[in-house]
Amino acid sequence: MSIWEYANPRKFMATSGALLPWVSVIAAILVVGGLIWGFFFTPDDFRQGSTVKIIYIHVPAAIMGSSAWFMMLVTSLIWLIRRHHVSALAAKAAAPVGMVFTLIGLITGAIWGQPMWGTWWEWDPRLTAFLILFLFYLGYMALWEAVENPDAAADLTSVLCLVGTVFAVISRYALLFWNQGLHQGASLSMDAEENVADVFAYPLWTCIIGFVFLFVALVLYRTRTEIRARRLRALIQRERMA
């Protein structure tokens, strides 16, 4: 029993089909529960008022926006090294999901920034790095769409993902050099002295875990769709040949 068994599409379809309802339900419970808890059962912040509550969407979305790219990097590497089609399709499936999470992070940040910083947008390193990540998602998805041969598309996008990762990381640190930040430090971290107060942290953790499950559920759905589309195409081709 190893993870490589799921390189077999049939095996992947069986297992993911069995898991999907559970993952979806857990995601729904955690996200809805966490948001309700966060929105209605936590006090207003003493300086930020009720605007603090956007944190329950903003932070999880931002975390998943960047984690999705990391997942695409890993699956792209697996595709390049071991040529498992499921892996390439998972990377393709994750891109739009990650892009939407990134966009949600940017938009909620702007909505929060308007009353708090007095501006919708600031050329702050963190914000700008996220905007660049968003552009990388756009380019990645456009390349998938543009290349007709599916295997070539998987190869090219994988190479782009690797190169893009290097440049995204360089950009992140270059931006620090370019402009001092306005964005606050990490809201939650293991080693920091000062974190978000516990009242806010527990629903926030719930939302983050919920978003992780949501991401997994969406990627599974989309990967299954891609596999089915691929099968359909193979069937059509076989019909034509016969």
Place this chain on the structure above:
Amino acid sequence: MIGLLIRDLRLAIRAGGGFGLGLAFFLIVIVLMPFGIGPETGMITRIAPGILWIGALLACLLSLDRIFALDWEDGSLELLATSPLPLEAVAGIKALAHWITTGLPLVAAAPVLAILLNLPPEGFPWLIASLALGTPALSAIGTFGAALTVGLKRGGLLLSLLVLPLYVPTLLFGAEAARRGAEGMDALTPLALLAGITFLTAAAMPFAAAAALRVNLR
């Protein structure tokens, strides 16, 4: 290798090669900028280094799809791929040829255009140094982008979408060095970082470009 370089340079310079188009584009972008911003000299002086860098970057971008497109159409790219020269070297030479035909003229033209924009005198050496150091990185990254999109029918627009985010660090350090130079501050740090980016891309991008070319030639 040198033969390939000379062939590429000849093709670019002779009629129909599009040599000088990038330069003319650079000129037009720089001339148009003050119309968009307004004739106030102080303002133009302040943003001159940034404008020059953006202009150079766009002019560079304009000629990227020519790097492999012509060789792809007439099949000489396949000949190059089967030649004893490794594909990585081909990609490196192509990037070098692109830099010599596009980047180098831009570096030479930038000081003239900087006069139009009232760049302060102490900014000139930094501007030239940052462009001379930074444009090779633009060519190297662009070669990778061109290799990714070489077989596509409407690759040009996609190429810009793919390449522009990759240009961020180069532009950032280059424009920062030019700006600091123009304002009389220490510009050596961004310049050193820019040189780092250039060397990194010159060393690594031919491999990525060759990998993409192999997929497209399959």
